[in-house]
Amino acid sequence: MSQATKASPAQSMYRTPLWASVLKWVALAVVVAAAFVLATRLADQGYTLYIVVLALVVMAVLAVYSTRRAIPAKYLLPGLVLLLGLQVWPIVMTVSTAFTNGQTITKEDTIAAIQTNSVQEVQGSPRYKLSIAVPEGGDVASAPISFLLTAPDGTYEVGDKDGLKDLPAEGVQKTDSGKITAAPGWTVLNARQVNARKDLATFAVPTADGGGIKASGLSEAFEGKATITYDAATDQLRDSATGKVYVVRDARFVPQDGQGQAFPQKWAENVGFKNFQTILTDPTIRSGFLKIFTWNVVFAALSVITTFILGMLLALLFNDERLKGKGYYRALLVLPYAIPGFVTSLLWKNMFNQEFGLINSLTGLNVDWLGDATAAKAAILITNLWLGFPYMFLICTGALQSIPADVREAAKIDGASAGRTLRSIIMPLLLVAVGPLLIASFAFNFNNFGLIFLLTGGGPFESDNTSIGSSDLLITYAFRLAFSGVTPDYGLAAAVSIFIFVIVALMSYAGFRRTKGLEEVN
Amino acid sequence: MHKRAYGALAVSGVAALALSACGGSSPAPSSNAGSAAPTVSDTSSTSTSAPAPAASSTTGAPVRDANVDLVIWTDADRAPTVKKIADAFGAEQGISVSVQVAVDTRQQFKDATKVGKGPDIVVGAHDWLGELVQENTVAPISLSADTAAKFSESSIAAAKFNGQNYGVPYAVENIALMRNTALAPDAPKTMDELVKTGTEIKQKSGGKVTNVLIQQVGKTGNAYYTYPYLSAFGGGIFGTTSDGGYDPDKVLVDSADSIKGADVLAQLGKQGILSTNVGDDNAEGLFDAGKAPYFITGPWATTNAKKANIKYAISDLPTLDGGGQMQPFLGVQLFYVSSKAKNASIAQEFVTNYITKKDVQLELFNALGRPPALTEALDEVSASNQDVKAFFEAGKDSKPMPNIPAMNSVWGPLGQAAADVISGKAAPEARFKAAQAEIVANIKKG
Numbered sequence: 001m002s003q004a005t006k007a008s009p010a011q012s013m014y015r016t017p018l019w020a021s022v023l024k025w026v027a028l029a030v031v032v033a034a035a036f037v038l039a040t041r042l043a044d045q046g047y048t049l050y051i052v053v054l055a056l057v058v059m060a061v062l063a064v065y066s067t068r069r070a071i072p073a074k075y076l077l078p079g080l081v082l083l084l085g086l087q088v089w090p091i092v093m094t095v096s097t098a099f100t101n102g103q104t105i106t107k108e109d110t111i112a113a114i115q116t117n118s119v120q121e122v123q124g125s126p127r128y129k130l131s132i133a134v135p136e137g138g139d140v141a142s143a144p145i146s147f148l149l150t151a152p153d154g155t156y157e158v159g160d161k162d163g164l165k166d167l168p169a170e171g172v173q174k175t176d177s178g179k180i181t182a183a184p185g186w187t188v189l190n191a192r193q194v195n196a197r198k199d200l201a202t203f204a205v206p207t208a209d210g211g212g213i214k215a216s217g218l219s220e221a222f223e224g225k226a227t228i229t230y231d232a233a234t235d236q237l238r239d240s241a242t243g244k245v246y247v248v249r250d251a252r253f254v255p256q257d258g259q260g261q262a263f264p265q266k267w268a269e270n271v272g273f274k275n276f277q278t279i280l281t282d283p284t285i286r287s288g289f290l291k292i293f294t295w296n297v298v299f300a301a302l303s304v305i306t307t308f309i310l311g312m313l314l315a316l317l318f319n320d321e322r323l324k325g326k327g328y329y330r331a332l333l334v335l336p337y338a339i340p341g342f343v344t345s346l347l348w349k350n351m352f353n354q355e356f357g358l359i360n361s362l363t364g365l366n367v368d369w370l371g372d373a374t375a376a377k378a379a380i381l382i383t384n385l386w387l388g389f390p391y392m393f394l395i396c397t398g399a400l401q402s403i404p405a406d407v408r409e410a411a412k413i414d415g416a417s418a419g420r421t422l423r424s425i426i427m428p429l430l431l432v433a434v435g436p437l438l439i440a441s442f443a444f445n446f447n448n449f450g451l452i453f454l455l456t457g458g459g460p461f462e463s464d465n466t467s468i469g470s471s472d473l474l475i476t477y478a479f480r481l482a483f484s485g486v487t488p489d490y491g492l493a494a495a496v497s498i499f500i501f502v503i504v505a506l507m508s509y510a511g512f513r514r515t516k517g518l519e520e521v522n
Numbered sequence: 523m524h525k526r527a528y529g530a531l532a533v534s535g536v537a538a539l540a541l542s543a544c545g546g547s548s549p550a551p552s553s554n555a556g557s558a559a560p561t562v563s564d565t566s567s568t569s570t571s572a573p574a575p576a577a578s579s580t581t582g583a584p585v586r587d588a589n590v591d592l593v594i595w596t597d598a599d600r601a602p603t604v605k606k607i608a609d610a611f612g613a614e615q616g617i618s619v620s621v622q623v624a625v626d627t628r629q630q631f632k633d634a635t636k637v638g639k640g641p642d643i644v645v646g647a648h649d650w651l652g653e654l655v656q657e658n659t660v661a662p663i664s665l666s667a668d669t670a671a672k673f674s675e676s677s678i679a680a681a682k683f684n685g686q687n688y689g690v691p692y693a694v695e696n697i698a699l700m701r702n703t704a705l706a707p708d709a710p711k712t713m714d715e716l717v718k719t720g721t722e723i724k725q726k727s728g729g730k731v732t733n734v735l736i737q738q739v740g741k742t743g744n745a746y747y748t749y750p751y752l753s754a755f756g757g758g759i760f761g762t763t764s765d766g767g768y769d770p771d772k773v774l775v776d777s778a779d780s781i782k783g784a785d786v787l788a789q790l791g792k793q794g795i796l797s798t799n800v801g802d803d804n805a806e807g808l809f810d811a812g813k814a815p816y817f818i819t820g821p822w823a824t825t826n827a828k829k830a831n832i833k834y835a836i837s838d839l840p841t842l843d844g845g846g847q848m849q850p851f852l853g854v855q856l857f858y859v860s861s862k863a864k865n866a867s868i869a870q871e872f873v874t875n876y877i878t879k880k881d882v883q884l885e886l887f888n889a890l891g892r893p894p895a896l897t898e899a900l901d902e903v904s905a906s907n908q909d910v911k912a913f914f915e916a917g918k919d920s921k922p923m924p925n926i927p928a929m930n931s932v933w934g935p936l937g938q939a940a941a942d943v944i945s946g947k948a949a950p951e952a953r954f955k956a957a958q959a960e961i962v963a964n965i966k967k968g
Contacts, residue, residue, distance in 0.1 A: 045637075104636060105658055113658040113861060117686050127666045191615040195591055195868045216664040217871030218615075224664065250968065261684075261763070261770070264656040264927050266968075346803065355799035356808070370741045371798060371945065457742050459938075466938040466960060484934060485967035486770070486927045487656065 024065065031061055057081060094494045100270050101251055102490030107267040111230050114237065114263055118228035122211050125223035126152050129178040130215055132194045133186040140193045147205055147213065147221055148186060150178040159205030159213055179219050194218055266487055275495035288468035288477065296473045300445040303384045304438055310385060311392025319400045337390035345454035348383040373470035376456050380471055383455055399433035435515035442511065443504050447475045474500050583630035584622035586639050591617035592868045595624040595631055596645035603889035604645060611876050617868060635659040640860050642869040648680040648689065648854040652927040655683050661861040662686050663870065669878050677895040680854035680922035685765040689856030690873040691895035692886050696850040696917030697820045699837050705731065706815035709837035716816055716840050717795055723815050733800065733814040740801030743941030745933050747818060750839055750848035751783035759932055760924050770928035770965050775936060776958035784943050784950035786842050791944035798945045821892060821913050836912035850916065851923040854895060931964035
C-alpha cells in the first residue's frame with residue numbers, strides 16, 4: 001500500500017517504506033506477466049485445465065499480497081504452491097495414470113498413421129522425376145499445385161488433382177537426371193517454396209486404379225496406393241491386399257479371425273481398476289510379492305541400522321575433544337558421500353566380481369558375490385553401508401555437538417560411567433534429533449532403485465523365472481514388470497507405485513509415532 | 523543414501539549408461555534397460571568421442587530450432603559428420619540446416635515428437651524401428667527399386683517393418699572374432715580348434731593369460747552374444763512371416779536347433795571357456811591387458827585395442843561342431859524421417875537422394891568406421907581397410923537383429939537362460955524351454 005492511503009494508527013507505526021512498496025508491486029506485476037505468457041503458451045497447446053489452475057494460483061497471489069490482510073497466508077502461500085506443484089500434482093498424475101493403459105497417442109492419430117504407413121508403391125508403376133510447380137502468374141504459396149513429371153522413358157507429363165496430362169516438350173528445360181527446371185506456362189517452385197506447401201502432404205495425382213502419384217522428397221514421385229482403409233461405421237480396418245479385417249480390442253486393432261499380427265500401435269484408454277486387479281490377481285505378482293516385500297523391508301531396515309551404527313560410532317570417536325585434526329578426518333569420511341552414487345555402485349560391482357574382483361583376491365575367498373542369492377544381498381548391504389555411513393556420520397556429528405556440555409557434566413558429577421552416560425544420556429538425546437531422519441532414510445532406501453539396478457539388476461534370478469530376482473526391491477520388480485512386455489505399461493507401473501506409496505506411508509507413520517514417544521523422554 | 527541428489531544422479535547415470543548402449547558404437551540392443559538388456563558396447567566409446575559443435579552440454583533434449591528448413595537429431599558421436607553432410611546438402615538446395623545433439627536420442631526423439639517438438643530427421647539403429655512405429659513417430663520412406671538395389675539386401679530388410687520401408691541405411695555392424703596376434707597368430711576355423719589352441723596358449727603363458735575366450739556374459743547374461751550359438755545350428759529367436767519380417771508368434775528359443783546351441787554354451791561353461799564373471803564391465807579390459815588370445819566383439823572394441831597397443835586381427839566367428847558357422851546379429855544404422863516432420867519434403871529429399879550417394883556414405887564411414895551399407899561404397903572401403911572387410915565378411919550372411927517390439931520381451935529371459943546354462947546352474951534344454959515359456963508369456967501381455 002502506498003503512502004497516499006490513509007492508514008489506521010496501528011498500521012502507520014509500521015509504515016512500509018516507498019522502495020519496498022515499489023518492489024512489491026513490480027514483483028507482483030512480473031508474476032502476473034509471467035503467468036500471462038505461460039497461459040498463452042498453454043492455450044496454444046490446448047491445456048484448458050492448466051490455464052484454470054494457473055489463473056486460480058495468480059488470483060490467490062494477488063489476493064494475498066496486494067492487501068494488508070491475511071498476514072499468515074503471506075508466509076504460507078509460497079510453500080503451499082510448491083507443495084501443490086511438486087508433491088500433490090505428481091501424485092494426482094500418478095493416480096490418474098494408474099486408471100489408464102498408460103498410452104499417450106489418440107485413436108485418430110493411430111488410424112491416420114496406419115493408413116499412411118500402408119501406402120506401397122504400385123507394382124510395375126514408373127518412377128517419375130518430379131518438379132513441383134504452379135501455373136505461371138499464380139501465387140507460389142497458395143495457387144493449386146501441379147506435378148511436372150518426367151517418366152523413365154523421357155516423356156513429360158503434368159499432374160494435378162484431376163489426373164495426368166501430357167506436357168508439350170517444347171521449351172522444357174531439365175537437369176541431367178531428368179528433373180524439369182523450367183516449362184512454359186509454369187512456375188517451378190524451389191526447395192523452400194515446396195517445403196512451405198503443407199498441402200503437399202495430402203496431395204496426390206489420382207490414377208486409374210484408385211492409387212495416386214505422390215511426391216517422395218523434392219525430385220521423385222511414385223504411384224502409391226494405401227492398402228488399408230478405415231471404416232468408421234463399423235470401426236474396422238480393412239486390408240485390401242490380403243482381405244483381412246481388423247477389429248478394436250484393448251485399444252488396438254487386432255485381426256478379426258485371430259490369425260496373424262495385430263497392429264503395434266496402442267492408443268490411450270481408461271481401463272478403470274484393471275491395473276489394480278492385475279496386481280492382486282496376477283499369479284507371478286502374487287507368488288513373488290511376499291518374498292520381495294520381506295527382503296525389501298529387511299534391506300531398508302538393515303541399511304538404516306548398519307549405516308547409523310557405523311556413522312554414530314565414528315561421530316562419537318571424532319567428537320572427542322582430545323582428537324587433533326578432526327576437520328581433516330571428517331572431510332575424508334565424507335568423501336564416499338561426495339562421489340556420485342552410481343559411480344560407486346559400478347565400482348563395487350567390479351570389486352565383487354568372483355574371478356577378477358578385488359574383494360575375493362584380497363580375502364582369498366571364492367564367493368560368487370553377484371551370482372548367489374545370499375551373497376548378493378550381503379554385497380548390496382556392504383555397498384550401501386559404504387554409500388550411507390557418511391550421511392549418518394554427518395547428522396550424528398551435528399546432533400552430538402548440539403547436546404549441551406552441562407548435561408554430560410551433570411552425569412559425570414552424578415558418577416555415571418562413560419558407557420552409562422552414552423546409553424542413558426547421549427543416545428536418547430541423539431535419537432530425538434536424528435529419529436525423523438532415520439525414518440526418511442528408511443523410506444528412501446525402501447525405494448533405492450539405483451543401487452539395486454546398477455549392482456545386481458535385481459538378480460541373481462532363480463532358474464526359469466527372470467521376473468523375480470532374489471535381490472529385487474518392489475520398485476525394481478515393478479519396473480521390470482511394467483517394461484518386460486512388448487509395450488511399456490506405464491499404467492501398471494503407476495498402480496504398483498501407488499501400492500508402494502501406501503506401504504511406505506504406513507510404515508513411516510508408525511515410525512513417527514515411535515519417535516514422538518522418544519521426545520517424551522526429553 | 524539420503525534423499526539428496528543421489529536419486530537424480532542414479533537416474534542420470536542410468537540414462538548415461540543407456541545412451542552409451544544406444545549410442546556410437548553399439549547396435550543398440552538396449553531397447554529396454556529394465557529387462558536386463560545387454561550393453562553391447564563399452565561405456566568408454568561415447569565418452570572418448572569429441573564433443574559436437576552446437577552441442578548443448580546438458581543431458582536434456584535439444585530445443586528444436588524453429589527458423590531452419592531442416593532439423594536433424596543425432597548423438598554426439600555422429601553430429602559433427604552429419605552436420606558436415608547436411609551443410610553441403612543445404613548449400614546445394616539453398617536452405618538452412620541445423621544438426622542438434624540429442625544425448626539419449628531414441629527416448630528424446632519419441633518424447634519430443636509426440637508433443638510436436640521433434641526434429642525432421644533422426645539418426646538411429648534399426649532395432650528402434652518397431653517401437654518408433656508403435657508410437658507413430660516415423661514416416662514411411664519410398665525408395666525406388668533401383669536405389670534399394672544399391673544397398674546390401676540385409677540392410678534394406680532391416681529398415682522394413684510390416685513390409686513398409688522406414689529408413690535409409692548408411693552403415694552396418696556386427697560382431698566377429700578378434701584375436702591377439704601376439705598370442706594367437708592364426709585364426710581358428712572351429713570352436714574346438716579355438717578351445718584347443720587357446721588352452722595351450724594359456725598353459726604356456728605361465729599365468730599371464732587367464733582366459734581362452736572373452737565374451738560378454740555377466741550374471742544376468744547377454745542375449746546379443748548368445749544368438750550366434752543358436753544361429754550356428756539354424757536356431758534363433760523369431761521365425762519369419764510371409765513378407766520376410768520377424769514373426770512374434772514364432773519364438774524359436776526352445777527349438778531343437780536352438781537347444782543344440784545351448785548345449786555348446788553349457789559345454790564351454792563347464793570347460794571354463796565362457797564365464798558369468800566376464801561381463802560388459804570387464805570384457806574389453808581383459809582383452810586389452812593381453813589376458814586372452816580370443817575375443818568375440820564388434821568394431822567398437824578396435825579403438826581401445828589400438829590404444830592399448832594390442833596387435834589384433836579380425837576373422838569370422840568359428841563354426842560349431844555339428845553345426846555351421848556362428849552367425850552374428852546384424853545391426854544397421856538408419857536415417858529416419860519423423861512422422862510429424864515440419865519440413866517433410868526436404869527431409870525426404872535429404873534421405874532418399876543425398877544419403878544414398880556414395881560420397882556421403884564414404885564420408886560417414888571415414889568418421890565413424892563402420893562398413894557402409896551402400897555396396898559401392900563398401901567395396902571401395904574394403905579394398906583398403908582390413909578390419910572393415912573382416913567385420914563385413916563375418917556378418918555377410920547374417921540376419922538383422924529383430925526390429926519388432928516383441929524383442930523387448932526377449933533380452934531378459936534369453937540372456938538369463940544363457941547365463942544359467944554357462945554357469946551350470948541349469949540344464950540347457952529345460953532352461954531354454956523355460957525361457958521360451960517366459961518370452962511367450964511376456965509377448966502375450968502385449
